Amino acid sequence: MPDTFLDSTELVINMGPQHPSTHGVLRVILKLDGEKVTGTECVIGYLHRGVEKIGENRTYQQFAPYVDRMDYCAAVSNGLGFCLAVEKLLNVEAPPRAQVVRVILTELNRIASHLIWLGTHCLDIGAITPLFYVMREREEILNIYEKYCGARLTTHAFRIGGLEYELYDGFEAEVKAACDFIAPKIDEYEQLLTGNRIWIGRLKGIGVLNAEDCKQYGVTGPMLRAAGVKWDLRKAQPYSGYEQYEFDIPIGENGDTYDRYLVRMEEMRQAIRIVRQAVERIPDGPIMGKVPKVIKPPVGEAYVSIEAPKGELGYFVVSDGTTQPYRVRVRPPSFVNLQSLDKMARGSLVADLVAIIGTIDIVLGEVDR
Amino acid sequence: MAATLWESELTAMLKEHFGDRIPEFSTYLGQDFMVAQPEAVISILEFLKLEADFDYLVDITAVDYPKRPERFDLVYILYSFPQNERIRIKTRIQDGYKPQSAVGVHLTANWLEREVFDMFGIEFAGHPDLRRILMPDEWEGYPLRKDRSITDMDNRWVKENLGIESGQ
Numbered sequence: 001m002p003d004t005f006l007d008s009t010e011l012v013i014n015m016g017p018q019h020p021s022t023h024g025v026l027r028v029i030l031k032l033d034g035e036k037v038t039g040t041e042c043v044i045g046y047l048h049r050g051v052e053k054i055g056e057n058r059t060y061q062q063f064a065p066y067v068d069r070m071d072y073c074a075a076v077s078n079g080l081g082f083c084l085a086v087e088k089l090l091n092v093e094a095p096p097r098a099q100v101v102r103v104i105l106t107e108l109n110r111i112a113s114h115l116i117w118l119g120t121h122c123l124d125i126g127a128i129t130p131l132f133y134v135m136r137e138r139e140e141i142l143n144i145y146e147k148y149c150g151a152r153l154t155t156h157a158f159r160i161g162g163l164e165y166e167l168y169d170g171f172e173a174e175v176k177a178a179c180d181f182i183a184p185k186i187d188e189y190e191q192l193l194t195g196n197r198i199w200i201g202r203l204k205g206i207g208v209l210n211a212e213d214c215k216q217y218g219v220t221g222p223m224l225r226a227a228g229v230k231w232d233l234r235k236a237q238p239y240s241g242y243e244q245y246e247f248d249i250p251i252g253e254n255g256d257t258y259d260r261y262l263v264r265m266e267e268m269r270q271a272i273r274i275v276r277q278a279v280e281r282i283p284d285g286p287i288m289g290k291v292p293k294v295i296k297p298p299v300g301e302a303y304v305s306i307e308a309p310k311g312e313l314g315y316f317v318v319s320d321g322t323t324q325p326y327r328v329r330v331r332p333p334s335f336v337n338l339q340s341l342d343k344m345a346r347g348s349l350v351a352d353l354v355a356i357i358g359t360i361d362i363v364l365g366e367v368d369r
Numbered sequence: 370m371a372a373t374l375w376e377s378e379l380t381a382m383l384k385e386h387f388g389d390r391i392p393e394f395s396t397y398l399g400q401d402f403m404v405a406q407p408e409a410v411i412s413i414l415e416f417l418k419l420e421a422d423f424d425y426l427v428d429i430t431a432v433d434y435p436k437r438p439e440r441f442d443l444v445y446i447l448y449s450f451p452q453n454e455r456i457r458i459k460t461r462i463q464d465g466y467k468p469q470s471a472v473g474v475h476l477t478a479n480w481l482e483r484e485v486f487d488m489f490g491i492e493f494a495g496h497p498d499l500r501r502i503l504m505p506d507e508w509e510g511y512p513l514r515k516d517r518s519i520t521d522m523d524n525r526w527v528k529e530n531l532g533i534e535s536g537q
Contacts, residue, residue: 045503053512057519088398215424218477236453302398303446318432329430339480368503
């Protein structure tokens, strides 16, 4: 076929790293046939700070604040994972009071992270308003963090062995009030979006990843659940006393972008359910376990993972018996989930690619570390 | 607390199938792991996936021990959805040894192996697309090797691309 003005030869274009809907500095090289995506390649690493290397050069306590800077939308979850991993190496457990507080703050963090996801996802699709709404609700949660530990985003709320700070006066009441404030708002978002024709048109059947593909690509979190796999580490391998709380694992059917949206919305409700149960049963007692001032775990290695808002967040920590970890490996959910982008995007339209990137819920700080 | 012997139906099955290619089965802090010979890792992964439902490759990573003759520990973390079990396969390899890529068994190994290559310089034989993933393509050196200090830079790259003498 001769080359004409309207020929349909393959076109390679660049999306990002400076692009508002790539959620940070993600660069995707697109191969296009007209409007159709025939291949993608992710170029990552723009935000690489060598977190794992830093870990080898700091003491265990010094490294704890660094992990907050990976998934900065879910800093509390990151901190919990690292603390649990070191506690595992030390073979200690946080006292019950600390565990309940950890659950409350982590679940609030899950809501905050999902709210950010919802707002930015809507923005990508073209609905601007929800972004302002979700910031309003997230503010309630950040205020609690600020009062509790002084920081709003990179909180460093937990310490190895338990907690640093005792709860402030009125913590329970404020957490309850925040739950009461946020719960009806989630229904409001659903009223705005769930039955919205544009929303459905843009999300239904887009970026399908079935259960088999999810397992092949190691995809976890809401994406896996939207594909119909009822798997959540909080239920499968409970940590921090999650087995004491009643909550459901929402699952989807089709594994498309719309189902992932529904799963995350329901997860927020379940998180509120957990927080409400937890806040009623904060036991009295110490907040710090029996951990020496200088942490020197015995020689050995352990892998501990938690259900972070984005999926399985794992820490593989190797100790050589000194005050600094010999190796800290972070298994980031965003990094692994992002790998499935190519599978989801092939054959879709360019406009849908934005929805697909949004639905993975990546944070580049965690992808690049 | 020292590592204890790991014995179960699975280890019996693996022993029968792989014999002395898996010299060690251990449990430490309630976590099971095996130490396997590097040539056997891919067939173990395949066997575990097909025969024992370990269908989810959680992570591949490495640990550098520069003073050891087999310089690197290569660690594969596996999970089984049906059995809700997590195990690790560890193998010790020399610098320059090219382990077989696991992409044929688990697609997720693609990026994970690229990261190990990027950070440690371990090349995986048969990997479809073995390039750096986090560091710039032209970067020289492997950051997570122990002989690289935390302040070490690829000064040539920094000068060429950033126009300054040092990245620090």
